[in-house]
Amino acid sequence: MLDALSEAISIILTGEPLLWLTVGILIGIFVGSLPGIGASLGMALILPLTLPLDGVNAIILLVSIYSGGMYGGSIAAILLNAPGTSAAAATTLDGYPLSRQGQAITALAMSAVASTLGGFITIVLLILISPFLVRMVLLFGSPQYFLIALLGIAMIAIVARGSLIRGVVSGMFGLLIATIGMAPMVPQQRFTFGDPALFDGISFVAALIGLFAIAEMINLAGEEGGVAQTDMEITGSIRSGISSVLTKPYLIAKSSLIGMGIGSVPGAGSTVSTFVSYAEALRSSDDPDSFGAGNHEGLIAAESANNATIPGSLIPTFSFGIPGSGSTAVLLGGLIMHGLQPGPNLFSSDLQITYAVFIALFLGNFVILFVGLTFISRMGVLTKIDTDIIIPMIVVLAVVGGFLLRINWIDVLTVFGLGIIGYYMKRYNYSVIAFVLGIVLGPIAEENFARSLTLSDGSLMIFVNDPLSLIIVIAIVALTIGPAIRGVFKKQLG
Structure with missing residues (x-):
C-alpha cells in the first residue's frame, strides 16, 4: 500500500494531472451552479472529449468535475433557492433564508469551508480504511438497501415539524409520484395512461427544480426589489463564515461520516x-x-455531508462496478472506456491509480476552497438583482435544465406542475422536505423490496434474519416512535 501511495503521489506531481484537476473543478463548479444541469450531465458531456487523454488523467478530470459540481450546486441553492444539483436541495433549507436576511456572503463562505473540510476528512479516512470498507459494502444486499431507504423515509417523523399528519401526507404524496412509470421487477405500467413519455417515470431532479426554483419564483413574483429583503443590506463576511464552521468540529465530523x-x-x-x-x-x-x-448548523451539516459523499460513492464503483450515484455511473463508463476494469485490480495491481484519484480529490478541495473564498463568495450581489430580471432568468434555466435531463417534454411539465404544487405546500405548511424524502427514496425502497421478496419466496423474515438488518430495523423503530415518546416525557416532566 505504501509503495502504491508513493507511486500515486509521483503521478500527481508530474504536473499534468494537476492541470486536469483544476480544469475539472472549475467545470464542475460552473455546471453544478446551473439549476438542473449538475455534475452528472457535465461529466457526460465531457466524457467523449477525454478519449485523447490517458486513463489516469481522464478519470481525474471526471472525478474533479464530480467534486466541483457537488460544491457548485450550493451556489444557486443559497443565492436563489434553486439547487444546482439534487444534493444541494438540503442546502436551500437554511442557506437561502440566510441569503434573504442579507447574509449571502457568510453563507457562501460557510458552504465552501464545510464542503472542503468534509472532503478532507473523508478522503483521508478513505485512504486509510478502503480495504475494510470493501468488505463492509459486501454485507449489503437488497434487504439492507430497502431498510436503509425505509430509514430515510422514517426521518419524516423528525423533519415534519408542526403537523405530523401534514408531514406524512407530504411524504406519501412523494412516494405516490415515485410510482409513476414501469414497475420494478414486473413489466407493468403504472399511471402512464399509455404515454411513452411517462414509461421512465417522473425525474426527481425535475421535481426538485420545480419544488425549489419555480415555487420560489412564484413567491418572489409578489415582491418588489431583489432576493434579499428590501429592508436588509447584504452583510456578513468571509471571516464570520469561516469562524462559524470552525467552531463546530463535532458537527462537521458527524455529518462527514454520515455522508x-x-x-x-x-x-x-x-x-x-x-x-x-x-x-x-x-x-x-x-x-x-x-x-x-x-440556522448555521443546518447549512454546515448539509454541505459537510455533500462533498463527503463522493469518497464513499467511489468504493462500490471502484470495487464492484456498482455506481453509487448518477455521477459515478458516468465515472464507471469512463473507467471502462479507458481500459480500467472496476474490481479487485483497482485495489491490487492498479492500486496506484486508485490512490492517484483519491489524492486528486484531496487536492481538489484546496481549489474549491480558494475559488469559494475569493470569487464565488462575491456573488452575493446577485441577491440585489431586481426580481423582474432574475425571475425570467431562473425560469428559463429551470426549463432548459429540466428538458436536458432526459430530452423529455414530461420533465418540463414536471418542473412547472410541481413548482405550483410546491408553492401551495409552503403556503399551507405542508412539509416539502417530507415530499422530497418520499420521491427520492420511493424507487430505491420499492425496487429492493420487490427483489428481496423474490429472493425469499415472499417471506418477510428476510428483513430481520441477520444482525445488520436488525440494527437498521431498530433504528427505524426508534426514529418512528421517538417523537411520541419524547412528547410523553415532556408532558410528565412539565
Missing part, C-alpha cells in the same frame, strides 16, 4: 445523505425550531 457512510451504499446517493445529515443535525440541536430559518 461517507450513506454514499458507500450503492444507489443511496448524496441527496439521501444530505437530508439524513440535516435531519440528524436538527434532531441533536439545542434550537431545532430555528432550522429552516437560517
Whole structure:
C-alpha cells in the first residue's frame, strides 16, 4: 500500500494531472451552479472529449468535475433557492433564508469551508480504511438497501415539524409520484395512461427544480426589489463564515461520516445523505425550531455531508462496478472506456491509480476552497438583482435544465406542475422536505423490496434474519416512535 501511495503521489506531481484537476473543478463548479444541469450531465458531456487523454488523467478530470459540481450546486441553492444539483436541495433549507436576511456572503463562505473540510476528512479516512470498507459494502444486499431507504423515509417523523399528519401526507404524496412509470421487477405500467413519455417515470431532479426554483419564483413574483429583503443590506463576511464552521468540529465530523457512510451504499446517493445529515443535525440541536430559518448548523451539516459523499460513492464503483450515484455511473463508463476494469485490480495491481484519484480529490478541495473564498463568495450581489430580471432568468434555466435531463417534454411539465404544487405546500405548511424524502427514496425502497421478496419466496423474515438488518430495523423503530415518546416525557416532566 505504501509503495502504491508513493507511486500515486509521483503521478500527481508530474504536473499534468494537476492541470486536469483544476480544469475539472472549475467545470464542475460552473455546471453544478446551473439549476438542473449538475455534475452528472457535465461529466457526460465531457466524457467523449477525454478519449485523447490517458486513463489516469481522464478519470481525474471526471472525478474533479464530480467534486466541483457537488460544491457548485450550493451556489444557486443559497443565492436563489434553486439547487444546482439534487444534493444541494438540503442546502436551500437554511442557506437561502440566510441569503434573504442579507447574509449571502457568510453563507457562501460557510458552504465552501464545510464542503472542503468534509472532503478532507473523508478522503483521508478513505485512504486509510478502503480495504475494510470493501468488505463492509459486501454485507449489503437488497434487504439492507430497502431498510436503509425505509430509514430515510422514517426521518419524516423528525423533519415534519408542526403537523405530523401534514408531514406524512407530504411524504406519501412523494412516494405516490415515485410510482409513476414501469414497475420494478414486473413489466407493468403504472399511471402512464399509455404515454411513452411517462414509461421512465417522473425525474426527481425535475421535481426538485420545480419544488425549489419555480415555487420560489412564484413567491418572489409578489415582491418588489431583489432576493434579499428590501429592508436588509447584504452583510456578513468571509471571516464570520469561516469562524462559524470552525467552531463546530463535532458537527462537521458527524455529518462527514454520515455522508461517507450513506454514499458507500450503492444507489443511496448524496441527496439521501444530505437530508439524513440535516435531519440528524436538527434532531441533536439545542434550537431545532430555528432550522429552516437560517440556522448555521443546518447549512454546515448539509454541505459537510455533500462533498463527503463522493469518497464513499467511489468504493462500490471502484470495487464492484456498482455506481453509487448518477455521477459515478458516468465515472464507471469512463473507467471502462479507458481500459480500467472496476474490481479487485483497482485495489491490487492498479492500486496506484486508485490512490492517484483519491489524492486528486484531496487536492481538489484546496481549489474549491480558494475559488469559494475569493470569487464565488462575491456573488452575493446577485441577491440585489431586481426580481423582474432574475425571475425570467431562473425560469428559463429551470426549463432548459429540466428538458436536458432526459430530452423529455414530461420533465418540463414536471418542473412547472410541481413548482405550483410546491408553492401551495409552503403556503399551507405542508412539509416539502417530507415530499422530497418520499420521491427520492420511493424507487430505491420499492425496487429492493420487490427483489428481496423474490429472493425469499415472499417471506418477510428476510428483513430481520441477520444482525445488520436488525440494527437498521431498530433504528427505524426508534426514529418512528421517538417523537411520541419524547412528547410523553415532556408532558410528565412539565
